[in-house]
Amino acid sequence: MNFEAHNKLRIFSVLVLSLALLSFVAFGDTTLAKIDYPSSTDVRPGYGVTDVSWLSGYHSSLKDTPGDTRVYVMEGKDTGGSALILGGTHANEPAAHSAAVTLVERGIVPSGTVYVVPFANNSGARYNREEEDVQYFTLENRSGETRKIPVGIRYTQPEDQEPDPNMFIHPQSEYFYPPAQSRNLNRVHPGLPDGNLTQKISYALFQLVKEEEIDVVVDMHEAAPWSYLSRSLICNPKSTAIGSLALLNIEAEYGFSFRLEQSQESSHGLSHREFGDRTSAEAFLIETANAYQGDTDASPKKDLGERVFHQLAIIEGILNAYSNSQSGGSVVKLEFPFDLSTIVGEDGAKLGEKLR
Amino acid sequence: MRKMVPIVVLSILLTVSIFIIAVAEDEATQPEEVSFQEPVTIVSLGQSPGAVIAKVLFQQAGIEFTYMEAREISAFTENLPNTFVPVLGASNKGLGAAGIKIEEEITWGKELFDVAKENTIPIMVMHVEGEARRGDISDQLINHFVPEADFVIIKESADKDNIFTNLCSENDIPLVSKEKGLDIAPELKELFNK
Numbered sequence: 001m002n003f004e005a006h007n008k009l010r011i012f013s014v015l016v017l018s019l020a021l022l023s024f025v026a027f028g029d030t031t032l033a034k035i036d037y038p039s040s041t042d043v044r045p046g047y048g049v050t051d052v053s054w055l056s057g058y059h060s061s062l063k064d065t066p067g068d069t070r071v072y073v074m075e076g077k078d079t080g081g082s083a084l085i086l087g088g089t090h091a092n093e094p095a096a097h098s099a100a101v102t103l104v105e106r107g108i109v110p111s112g113t114v115y116v117v118p119f120a121n122n123s124g125a126r127y128n129r130e131e132e133d134v135q136y137f138t139l140e141n142r143s144g145e146t147r148k149i150p151v152g153i154r155y156t157q158p159e160d161q162e163p164d165p166n167m168f169i170h171p172q173s174e175y176f177y178p179p180a181q182s183r184n185l186n187r188v189h190p191g192l193p194d195g196n197l198t199q200k201i202s203y204a205l206f207q208l209v210k211e212e213e214i215d216v217v218v219d220m221h222e223a224a225p226w227s228y229l230s231r232s233l234i235c236n237p238k239s240t241a242i243g244s245l246a247l248l249n250i251e252a253e254y255g256f257s258f259r260l261e262q263s264q265e266s267s268h269g270l271s272h273r274e275f276g277d278r279t280s281a282e283a284f285l286i287e288t289a290n291a292y293q294g295d296t297d298a299s300p301k302k303d304l305g306e307r308v309f310h311q312l313a314i315i316e317g318i319l320n321a322y323s324n325s326q327s328g329g330s331v332v333k334l335e336f337p338f339d340l341s342t343i344v345g346e347d348g349a350k351l352g353e354k355l356r
Numbered sequence: 357m358r359k360m361v362p363i364v365v366l367s368i369l370l371t372v373s374i375f376i377i378a379v380a381e382d383e384a385t386q387p388e389e390v391s392f393q394e395p396v397t398i399v400s401l402g403q404s405p406g407a408v409i410a411k412v413l414f415q416q417a418g419i420e421f422t423y424m425e426a427r428e429i430s431a432f433t434e435n436l437p438n439t440f441v442p443v444l445g446a447s448n449k450g451l452g453a454a455g456i457k458i459e460e461e462i463t464w465g466k467e468l469f470d471v472a473k474e475n476t477i478p479i480m481v482m483h484v485e486g487e488a489r490r491g492d493i494s495d496q497l498i499n500h501f502v503p504e505a506d507f508v509i510i511k512e513s514a515d516k517d518n519i520f521t522n523l524c525s526e527n528d529i530p531l532v533s534k535e536k537g538l539d540i541a542p543e544l545k546e547l548f549n550k
């Protein structure tokens with residue numbers, strides 16, 4: 001490198017540094033700045049995971065965006081059917097992504113393939129802009145390490161997407177939603193390849209379902225305990241028989257009851273409606289009861305073990321009911337090396353013990 | 357030997373009375389002695405997914421049934437079943453609540469009940485969603501149709517306020533109440549002699 005080139009490099013470095021400084025000053029709190037990469041969360045894949053990929057593998061324009069997210073593939077020894085399990089569609093519903101993380105870390109799939117996306121809207125999980133002191137909660141694993149579980153927001157971070165329109169029109173149904181719903185992953189399905197970031201995430205999930213010929217989609221959510229959605233399993237109309245068999249078996253085996261509900265005609269952009277209507281997959285949405293959503297003074301960890309137990313038991317129940325309904329080889333089996341009910345305990349302590 | 361006679365008589369009397377009590381108790385707690393015939397027509401009154409759950413239970417019990425979704429009386433009259441199973445349940449709020457007009461549900465239910473009664477088709481009313489499907493609208497259906505039933509099957513948690521127990525005892529209708537939904541399937545098997 002000659003002197004002139006060296007000098008140019010120095011000038012360039014100074015420029016870059018001052019730019020960086022400037023941007024830091026301009027944005028102050030760096031967490032509020034738009035980022036051009038997906039954030040990552042501590043997930044420790046267990047024996048069941050056979051491959052880890054990116055959602056952008058199904059739609060390349062998600063690459064290098066805060067909407068890209070990890071896809072954990074759990075392929076069984078025996079071929080069979082396939083399922084897609086979504087956590088973190090709404091990142092403020094932590095039993096959903098906690099259950100997905102537990103599945104990735106401890107689940108075993110003897111037959112068929114299970115795809116798990118623990119943070120479906122990774123932008124929403126990036127940080128909690130609404131409550132500074134609730135960015136995450138911690139669980140202690142068996143080796144005494146602290147595991148952080150993020151508590152994000154319901155929507156894509158506004159700075160990660162163009163400004164909200166005056167009215168969000170769900171393009172496939174031309175149904176009108178309030179502006180912020182353009183950042184709600186569970187209102188924009190089936191997405192658009194060249195739409196806003198949230199629509200691209202949705203589009204990528206639909207590509208995954210089509211390319212991997214997914215048989216069952218389960219989208220995990222939570223609702224305030226007083227909400228009419230709390231403790232329900234919402235099924236696409238074509239999937240109600242599988243859903244009711246799952247709930248009947250769970251009630252008999254584990255002794256808890258959830259309400260069976262059915263997607264309405266007006267459920268435009270919601271996963272249970274759109275995945276079921278637009279793909280060959282059976283589509284379900286689970287809603288556990290989360291006190292934090294009804295009252296932000298409550299801890300997001302309240303009854304976490306029970307909430308995650310409900311999520312995982314229902315997923316297991318759906319996959320069993322689906323497999324039993326198949327005369328051919330479309331079996332998807334999911335197992336855990338412990339009785340699921342043993343994760344019930346105060347504030348998720350027992351759940352922490354199961355994490356890696 | 358003489359002393360033995362009263363003892364023998366006494367023990368015979370005791371055995372007989374125990375037997376009578378046992379039979380009487382058996383009759384009181386065993387409404388299953390009623391029996392129903394296939395095929396069954398399942399109809400939802402209130403449009404909750406309870407009818408889908410009932411469908412799954414009949415399937416599990418191996419009983420032949422039709423699930424009638426059409427809301428024309430001809431669909432019922434043209435294909436009269438041997439047992440009519442209206443499944444009660446409506447949403448008070450949220451999913452499905454918007455589409456329900458309770459008066460229409462009651463009118464529709466009455467039409468079906470009338471046809472069933474004219475044709476002496478036994479009516480087995482079901483409510484299989486427990487306390488999760490109670491509330492104003494469901495209760496209107498319950499108050500209206502349970503007294504018209506020949507037999508009632510419910511999931512126990514729906515009866516915490518004894519609404520079913522009271523309506524059934526007032527109207528002398530056998531009531532079967534199960535703690536877990538899945539336990540209704542073997543009950544159906546017995547009722548249909550499967």
Ligand SMILES: [Zn+2]
Nearest residue numbers: 090093221222
């Ligand atoms: Zn949600």
